[in-house]
Structure formats: C-alpha cells, structure tokens
Amino acid sequence: MENFNYVRPAKVADAVKAMKKAKDGKYLAGGHTLLPTLKQGLAAPTDIVDLSGLKNAGVKVGAKSVTIGAGTTHAEVAGSKDLRKAIPGLAKLAGGIGDPHVRHRGTIGGSLANNDPAADYPAAALGLGATIHTSDRKIPAEKYFTGMFSTALKGSEIVTAVEFPVPKKSGYAKFPNPASLYAMVGVFVAQLADGSVRVAVTGAGPGVFRAPELEAALAKNFSAKALDGIAVKAKGLNSDMHASAEYRAHLITVMAKRAVEAAK
Amino acid sequence: MPAISMKVNGQAVCGEVEGRTLLVEFLRDKLGLTGTHVGCDTSQCGACVVHVDGKAVKSCTALAIACADADVVTIEGLAKNGKLHPMQEAFREHHGLQCGFCTPGMIMAAVDMVKRLGKKLDEDTIRHELEGNICRCTGYHNIVAAVKAGAASM
Ligand SMILES: Cc1cc2nc3c(=O)[nH]c(=O)nc-3n(C[C@H](O)[C@H](O)[C@H](O)COP(=O)(O)OP(=O)(O)OC[C@H]3O[C@@H](n4cnc5c(N)ncnc54)[C@H](O)[C@@H]3O)c2cc1C
Ligand code: FES
Ligand code: FES
Numbered sequence: 001m002e003n004f005n006y007v008r009p010a011k012v013a014d015a016v017k018a019m020k021k022a023k024d025g026k027y028l029a030g031g032h033t034l035l036p037t038l039k040q041g042l043a044a045p046t047d048i049v050d051l052s053g054l055k056n057a058g059v060k061v062g063a064k065s066v067t068i069g070a071g072t073t074h075a076e077v078a079g080s081k082d083l084r085k086a087i088p089g090l091a092k093l094a095g096g097i098g099d100p101h102v103r104h105r106g107t108i109g110g111s112l113a114n115n116d117p118a119a120d121y122p123a124a125a126l127g128l129g130a131t132i133h134t135s136d137r138k139i140p141a142e143k144y145f146t147g148m149f150s151t152a153l154k155g156s157e158i159v160t161a162v163e164f165p166v167p168k169k170s171g172y173a174k175f176p177n178p179a180s181l182y183a184m185v186g187v188f189v190a191q192l193a194d195g196s197v198r199v200a201v202t203g204a205g206p207g208v209f210r211a212p213e214l215e216a217a218l219a220k221n222f223s224a225k226a227l228d229g230i231a232v233k234a235k236g237l238n239s240d241m242h243a244s245a246e247y248r249a250h251l252i253t254v255m256a257k258r259a260v261e262a263a264k
Numbered sequence: 265m266p267a268i269s270m271k272v273n274g275q276a277v278c279g280e281v282e283g284r285t286l287l288v289e290f291l292r293d294k295l296g297l298t299g300t301h302v303g304c305d306t307s308q309c310g311a312c313v314v315h316v317d318g319k320a321v322k323s324c325t326a327l328a329i330a331c332a333d334a335d336v337v338t339i340e341g342l343a344k345n346g347k348l349h350p351m352q353e354a355f356r357e358h359h360g361l362q363c364g365f366c367t368p369g370m371i372m373a374a375v376d377m378v379k380r381l382g383k384k385l386d387e388d389t390i391r392h393e394l395e396g397n398i399c400r401c402t403g404y405h406n407i408v409a410a411v412k413a414g415a416a417s418m
Binding site: 028036180 | 266282284286305306308310313325326327329373376377380395396397
C-alpha cells in the first residue's frame with residue numbers, strides 16, 4: 001500500500017475543502033472496502049480524508065421516516081431497538097452484512113457511496129425509496145444508483161445521512177456467497193405507508209434494480225403465494241463461477257418469497 | 265511522521281506511524297505484540313482480531329492513525345497475573361487449536377461474542393458469529409466446543 005497524507009476533519013465543510021485541495025484524494029469511512037482495495041494496489045490516493053471525525057453516527061426514528069447518519073456502523077443499525085420496530089427489514093439486513101467484525105467498522109454511508117453490485121444496503125435504499133442526504137443536496141434513491149460501483153455523487157460530495165420512509169411492512173432475504181458473505185442474490189420487499197409495493201434486487205445484476213413483475217403480483221396480494229410461478233428473466237443478469245444468470249433469476253423469486261414471509 | 269498515542273492492554277503507548285500504517289503493523293512491529301496475526305490480504309480471515317474501544321475489529325483493516333487515543337486490547341492483554349483468561353483456558357482444555365495461527369483472533373472474537381450475547385451460547389449462534397474467523401486446521405468442531413465452554417465459565 002502506497003503512503004498518503006491523512007487528515008480527519010471535524011466538519012463536513014472542512015472535509016470537502018480538504019478533498020478539493022488534494023491531488024488524488026479519497027474519503028475513508030469504515031475502511032472495509034477502501035483499505036482492502038488499497039492493499040491490493042487497485043488505488044493509490046495521495047490523500048485520505050477520514051470522515052470518522054464528523055461523528056455523524058446515529059439512528060433517529062420519527063413517525064414517518066428514519067434518518068441514519070452516514071457514519072453509523074452496520075452493528076449500530078442492526079442493534080437499534082427503535083429501528084427494529086419501525087423498519088425490521090432494514091435492521092435485519094444490517095445484521096446480515098459480512099461478519100461481526102466487519103459490522104463493527106463498516107458504515108451505511110460507505111456502503112452506499114461504494115454501491116457494490118452485491119452489497120446489501122442498496123436493496124433497502126431502493127426498496128424503500130430512501131433519500132440520500134449529501135453535503136450539497138438530497139438525492140432520491142431512484143436517481144442515486146447509476147450502475148456498477150457508480151452513483152450520482154459528484155467530485156467531493158459527501159453522503160451525510162440516509163432517510164428511509166417508515167413502511168407498513170418490510171423484509172429482506174439474501175442468499176450469501178458463502179466465501180465473501182456478499183449477496184449472490186438479495187431481495188428487499190416493502191409495503192409502503194400508501195399501500196404501494198416495492199421490490200429491489202441486489203447481487204443479481206450489474207447494479208441494484210426493481211423487479212416490476214414481482215411488484216405487480218405483490219400489489220394485488222402481499223403474500224409469498226402470490227409469487228408462485230412468477231419468473232424473472234435471466235437476460236442481463238450476472239453469470240460467474242458462483243452462479244449462472246438462470247440460477248440467479250430463479251433465486252430472485254425464491255428470495256422474494258422468503259422476504260415476504262419474513263416481512264413485518 | 266505523525267506520532268500517535270493509545271492505550272494498549274491498559275498501558276499508555278506512543279509511536280511514530282505513516283498514514284498507511286495499519287493497526288496490526290503498529291501492534292506487531294512497533295510494540296512487539298506478535299500475538300495478533302495476519303493471515304490474509306482480503307480482510308476475511310480474522311487472525312488479526314483485537315478489541316478497539318470494546319469492540320472486535322480486524323486490525324489489518326484499520327489505520328493505526330485512525331485509532332489514535334483508542335483503548336486497544338490484544339490477546340496478550342487477556343491473561344491476568346499469570347493465569348489464562350477463561351476463554352484461553354477453554355481452548356486449551358477442549359483442544360480448540362492445532363497449529364494455533366487462527367487462535368488469537370478466534371479467542372478475541374469469542375470474548376467479544378460473550379460480551380454482546382451473554383454466557384449461554386448455542387452451537388448455531390457460535391458458528392454463525394465465527395463467520396469472520398477462518399481456521400485451516402481444526403474443522404471448527406473443537407473451536408465451537410471451546411467457545412461454548414469458555415463462555416459459560418466467563
Ligand atoms: C470480509 C468482508 C465481508 C463483507 N460482506 C459484506 C456483505 O455481506 N454485504 C455488504 O453489503 N457489504 C459487505 N462488505 C463491505 C462492507 O459492508 C463495507 O463496510 C462497505 O461496503 C463500505 O463501507 P465502509 O464504511 O467500510 O467504507 P470505506 O471502505 O471507508 O469507503 C468505501 C468507499 O466509499 C467512499 N465513501 C465512504 N464514505 C463516504 C461518504 N460518507 N461520502 C462519500 N463517499 C464515501 C470511500 O471514498 C470509498 O471509495 C464486506 C466487507 C468485508 C471486508
Ligand atoms: S489478516 Fe485481518 S482479516 Fe485476515
Ligand atoms: S488451528 Fe491452524 S488455522 Fe486454526
């Protein structure tokens with residue numbers, strides 16, 4: 001790993017300033033994606049701007065929405081009693097990311113900024129229709145995820161918080177890759193306050209996406225049975241040594257059923 | 265080079281680090297605490313697990329400089345007055361190791377597990393909680409037995 005300058009500002013504005021000044025800067029949150037990347041020599045930034053000094057961890061549960069600070073660890077999200085009542089599917093998702101040590105350091109802001117096609121949080125953000133708060137603006141999930149490892153974030157923009165609407169019911173089920181623990185297929189289902197149903201899929205394609213055929217079936221009848229015989233097309237899905245596109249397509253319906261069964 | 269200080273196993277320590285110095289490098293190379301191991305390059309094996317401010321973390325995936333002023337406990341900090349920690353004793357008693365390379369991380373993970381989930385742990389929970397700790401020798405059977413017994417005696 002190449003050496004770099006290190007700063008840990010206490011304010012968002014100072015972090016943005018430090019990033020703008022850097023020749024080739026990178027933000028650091030929990031480091032559980034970035035540090036392995038640096039160790040493998042896949043990136044060699046001149047400057048690291050550590051966001052942990054912003055101290056913006058915390059889960060605030062309101063009547064209509066839940067706001068989670070970008071620096072909140074997966075363990076803190078999973079452990080929030082209020083969140084477990086308000087959005088059980090989201091708390092469960094966080095508790096299934098990686099392993100206990102990963103959950104002690106990895107953050108929701110880092111995960112959403114990274115947008116790994118097999119990461120868990122993007123499924124909840126798109127499945128619930130979350131809003132990503134940044135140093136400059138508020139971005140709806142619909143516009144935020146723009147493809148593999150790609151987001152609407154620009155230059156030195158920082159994710160500061162994520163706001164999730166409180167749904168009637170939500171559930172998440174993932175088929176983890178047993179070695180990496182990332183999702184081979186993960187499906188988040190939500191029945192929102194207005195009764196509409198959203199289904200978001202991670203791990204299966206080049207980026208998180210909604211499954212309209214499953215949403216239509218569940219909108220009529222929010223039960224696992226309603227998904228019997230509904231197949232998702234394999235075209236465009238990932239095919240690799242772990243699973244073919246056809247297998248992933250099959251898993252989407254299976255995981256969606258489990259997510260609906262688990263939904264509370 | 266910036267100088268940092270932190271508490272390690274109850275003692276105040278300080279040293280110079282580069283930005284890129286990992287916590288595990290600081291512990292092993294600067295402080296000579298070689299009980300914490302490095303078993304992979306991908307943050308997956310858990311041989312490097314230590315406690316930072318009371319939480320189990322992979323010290324190969326944290327910058328030393330980001331842990332400045334933290335309270336760190338390593339495997340060397342568990343035994344007290346020449347007496348093994350109950351979890352260490354349980355690994356000895358139940359043959360929870362063969363080559364021993366994964367053992368420091370396993371034990372630090374196990375102690376963290378008990379702190380979070382209590383002393384009564386069933387086999388399923390233990391196996392699930394050890395997903396971040398890889399052992400190439402034992403097949404896990406005796407590790408699970410050791411964690412169960414160690415938890416009960418903590
Ligand atoms: C062994 C292992 C298993 C894992 N398993 C899973 C899994 O099952 N599911 C899963 O979803 N993930 C998994 N992960 C990834 C983990 O969740 C990471 O913590 C997460 O992807 C990145 O969060 P971080 O806080 O560690 O970010 P970092 O690694 O610090 O940063 C990631 C990227 O985001 C940028 N960034 C960070 N924070 C911000 C911000 N606030 N604003 C703008 N940019 C920012 C950084 O510059 C960097 O490019 C795993 C990781 C490991 C090591
Ligand atoms: S050396 Fe830290 S996880 Fe393998
Ligand atoms: S005892 Fe050898 S790796 Fe676990």
